[in-house]
Amino acid sequence: MPSWALATGGTRFGRFPGAGEPHTLRHKMEDAALVHRLTAGAPRIALHIPWDDVEDIGEVLSDARRLGIGFDAVNSNTFQDQPEQPLSYKLGSFSNPSAAVRRQAIEHHLRVIEIGKQVGSRALSVWLADGSNYPGQMSLRGSFERVRECLQEVYAATPDDWRLFTEHKPYEPATYATVVQDWGSSLLLAQSLGDRAQCLVDLGHHLPNTNIELVVARLLGVGKLGGFHFNDSKYGDDDLTAGSIKPYMLFLIFHELVLAERDRLPGFDPAYMIDQSHNLKDPIESLLQTVDQLQQAFAKACLVDHEELASHQASGDVIMAERTLKRAYETDVRPLVAEARRRRGGALDPVLAFRASGYRAQKAIERPVSASTARPTHL
Amino acid sequence: MPSWALATGGTRFGRFPGAGEPHTLRHKMEDAALVHRLTAGAPRIALHIPWDDVEDIGEVLSDARRLGIGFDAVNSNTFQDQPEQPLSYKLGSFSNPSAAVRRQAIEHHLRVIEIGKQVGSRALSVWLADGSNYPGQMSLRGSFERVRECLQEVYAATPDDWRLFTEHKPYEPATYATVVQDWGSSLLLAQSLGDRAQCLVDLGHHLPNTNIELVVARLLGVGKLGGFHFNDSKYGDDDLTAGSIKPYMLFLIFHELVLAERDRLPGFDPAYMIDQSHNLKDPIESLLQTVDQLQQAFAKACLVDHEELASHQASGDVIMAERTLKRAYETDVRPLVAEARRRRGGALDPVLAFRASGYRAQKAIERPVSASTARPTHL
């Protein structure tokens, strides 16, 4: 779970916060721990620096131990200007024509790595907003080279047992060209960095009609699939609840993952992360629903009869091959998933259990809204 | 010009304001007047309520007279919650299941109409963010009916010489379904309201690959084209400078407009408005550039030989019909447009003239940045 997804998100047109939202990292960790407790399937939180205040690492670690959660990949932020920041990222961070801005962005990443080491992270996740809004604004080749060089310095600073994830996105906030626009560019970066660099697939970061399970398969085939930012979308990077729009596609992605595990592909160790923006739903409820949807997709993918599928593929029996997948997908796995959750200590129906708990109402009292806590968050 | 386009825009990921931006309506009117002075082609400003503070109408009108600008359509805002607002638009305004929220939204529109009357507007422009993020969230038919009913009340309150513009958009901020998703829905609303209701076409409010000049032609054909929100885009509602990505498409749209004027179509009186978000460019410079691009597109459209075109169309000479358009488009009209501008009192090169004027530096001194002036704006 990303720490930012525990607060209400928004759009450029506005944000509609709810009562009882988290204002501090401790709040977020509390909420994350609850999501894990109810789902028995989300044991780690991903920090975002500088959104997450980690001034007292000892306290953070002590909270985590008490709450029973760990720390996933650390996330950097060079797409916003912070109040104390000397130079602006308005025209890019790693791709900026100014060496001084690039240096500032590198230093930020080094600091993020340090924080990650302290909390026990094992990966750095780098999403860059770098790009251009108009033709001519930046050199398309030059900007990529600058990003590559900066990443090499950052990569060199990561511990030997860490991975570095590069993340592609075709647009937004840049509206003409992004620097890491697709998995091809992400792959080139990961290739030039080294074995510990892999590509992160955010389901919402693709052009219309992209076959995402095919992208996953390609990255798996060359050992460069680092992990996921799960969500769903109908139009762009909508950051909706996973499985809420195209549940069959989510199943097909998990099918590729189950196949990869079955085939013991080298380098297969995907990091499963959620990256959603909860604009209308209660963030905790949405995360509970999300974990359930991911558990269902995984359970269905496990039901696929791989021998039968391979046999139909080999004989060119299109309809029976398709039916082999559909048979698994159309199975109602809700009882199975609920019971598996219960046996691991979670709730049969996490959302209902959450509502029954009165947690949010309690937090609304404990965490009163103030002007200073109403800052916009990453979506 | 929309008042909001005179300030730096942003995205959900951040905003990078510049020095010398306008903080008040008077500032915006000063800037708008300058754009008009340099381009000789942007004589009116469009107010957005409540972003534009119009407490003292006398002062606003006196400023306008002094600056030599008028007021275009007034724009309502029911997509954000204002501090003093009793009920939230989180789940919609005109489409909200709650009658009280709908009443609040109607009252807001009545107030906007009153302001419009006082400043001499002749149109109300209604863009609704209403929609849903998830299947099931709202009744697809019911929400449309509620919007229609509210609009009927608002329409009835507009003066007899006003027009009401309905504006469609397929997504954003809603991510699953908007209520007025395309020109078809916009047309149904305009039809049900009456003759003074027409449809507004924002070039960025379309699905990928939409043939926008065809949408324009359809609305022209039934007398329902109200006007435009000009901008350009590569991916979504990018709100880039008009003509910056697909200049040929802009020309083809103007070709339809020139044809409509030539054919004296009933109800043809389009309102030409700009709706852009200046995230990286100086807003004034971008508007100067925009007006120039629109003037070029219009000048090129005027060069089309309509008799020749009609003749090639009648005889089915595809290549010569296309060449007739291309010949006009490929003509370099920059000298013509510059000279026409000069003769009307504008600048040959508005952007260079603006830079030479030192205006922005002067304003940076006159309009110091403070925390309270850094509020996000509509894009």
Added chain:
Amino acid sequence: MPSWALATGGTRFGRFPGAGEPHTLRHKMEDAALVHRLTAGAPRIALHIPWDDVEDIGEVLSDARRLGIGFDAVNSNTFQDQPEQPLSYKLGSFSNPSAAVRRQAIEHHLRVIEIGKQVGSRALSVWLADGSNYPGQMSLRGSFERVRECLQEVYAATPDDWRLFTEHKPYEPATYATVVQDWGSSLLLAQSLGDRAQCLVDLGHHLPNTNIELVVARLLGVGKLGGFHFNDSKYGDDDLTAGSIKPYMLFLIFHELVLAERDRLPGFDPAYMIDQSHNLKDPIESLLQTVDQLQQAFAKACLVDHEELASHQASGDVIMAERTLKRAYETDVRPLVAEARRRRGGALDPVLAFRASGYRAQKAIERPVSASTARPTHL
């Protein structure tokens, strides 16, 4: 079932026919009857003129009686030139600048109506390939007016108890602009024709990311939903098996239909047709699979608790409203659908029953392939 879907389809790159395909209308009717027998859910075949040879109507009717199938809407074809045809549709049919070509197209439609009367059809389905490949090729407004005028003459020739369906499509075969590009244009035509004119929604005839259930809801809201051409697609008009790519979307469309029936909407009487191209699958097997998928989607839509849904919508409970739909969708209705089929005389598993029957092998003997039977078909 459309008669053309019983033969192997193809693409502009090629066609790979199989053994035992139908060569004559009688063959197609035999195959269609089998699909109906096994699914207990596809009682009618849709003729396409002139692809379907109906020279001896008496024989056709006698075959139909014997086989136990009826005739759905008749389909015209003005997108191909037939050997004996005096004028070419290369530059359009109803939109053609030549009055003589338009007359020829009208006469074709009158003949199609006559055939429809004789076989007991109750509707005429008009899909026009009219459009242009290049800007300037045709007048965007003029071509629409010509289509409207031609349709009026055709509409006037339809019996009083018939409906006329207009069908939109944004592109293909036209690559720049089609005349009936979207439901908005289709609606304008249906409005100008009269009450018996309604709009047909082919699921594959939409721009990327279109919310099709929303289009369905809009047409339902004004009593203009005529029916469907079911299929599925990932990119364009792929004409894949219904439910094979976006099964959740198919469910959401059926949800709108069930709602419309429940609300007793005026004019609600949709024609359910399939329009698929079976390029790789055995056409009969694909149709059996398709009917099953449609039956499943309908069954799931019937499971939605409408009172609960309406209650959550009214109270703005986004997550519970969504869950109400998802609960129905995630139910495994295969046993229910299979048993319902069995009780109506169909097969529990139509595809397996078909394979066990040896039908195709038998037909491969009865219907030998010859050069003359290998003509390309509409997809």
Added chain:
Amino acid sequence: MPSWALATGGTRFGRFPGAGEPHTLRHKMEDAALVHRLTAGAPRIALHIPWDDVEDIGEVLSDARRLGIGFDAVNSNTFQDQPEQPLSYKLGSFSNPSAAVRRQAIEHHLRVIEIGKQVGSRALSVWLADGSNYPGQMSLRGSFERVRECLQEVYAATPDDWRLFTEHKPYEPATYATVVQDWGSSLLLAQSLGDRAQCLVDLGHHLPNTNIELVVARLLGVGKLGGFHFNDSKYGDDDLTAGSIKPYMLFLIFHELVLAERDRLPGFDPAYMIDQSHNLKDPIESLLQTVDQLQQAFAKACLVDHEELASHQASGDVIMAERTLKRAYETDVRPLVAEARRRRGGALDPVLAFRASGYRAQKAIERPVSASTARPTHL
């Protein structure tokens, strides 16, 4: 010029051939020579095997010498079944699960290479239609591996001074997943083959909204841009005349090419090919227009002031950087291009010169249409 573009193309819905079309390779070479003579810019024809009948190589070479044209890359075809072919490509060629089918496809390529050697080609262009129409039909990873292995054998058979071009396409004819779906997959193939393997960019082979100049820049950056299939499109692989829909994009692509030449990038030697389908326009006229449009785009790209552009990019002056490009683009280069053409022996206005020549009328007499010459062609 591709040999197939000299005949009228079609769609899956039909083909509307014109009089005087080429029926034989000699015809096509005559037409190609005329295009070159009038444009002074299209000196080579690309063969497509087996569409082009090259049984008597001596005659073909003698024709070429006489006509003054050469031979570009040779193109294979494993997406259609030929009458004499033992095994079907219905379920793929290089990706086919059957080793025998793969062997047949490899043998075809070896034959194509032999023909290429004889006519003096220096490259093999491989576009595969391989893919699947339904989830489950093929193994996403396995199919890619099989393609890679086949290509390695083919690559090994190419002469040392040849290049092998891999070409990506996201869909069509496959509708669910293609094997080489984007430049990322194409790059992986080219990387695994060797230095002489490069990627071919067909402008129509991209998902909606793809920034193609950015793809070009990425491939240039790693020395893997092999060349182009020029055309234009609004929706899919529309194969329209280059520059007819998005002329500014075409200019931006040429800008990247001029930049690459200026920067003396290693491996920069793009093959410029046209791949269009002339469904409505006279194929020769369309090719004449196409070459002119490419010449214009190139001429405009040469007008860009690179020092000024780099300076504005370095200082972050977005608007002036954009203007530097726009200034070149908005220049009317038609007189320049016409005069350059004239000096090289071509026509000032190739289309008008062609029409004045009476060539097509003459060919309509020389090349009467017969049933056997009306075969569909690749688009």
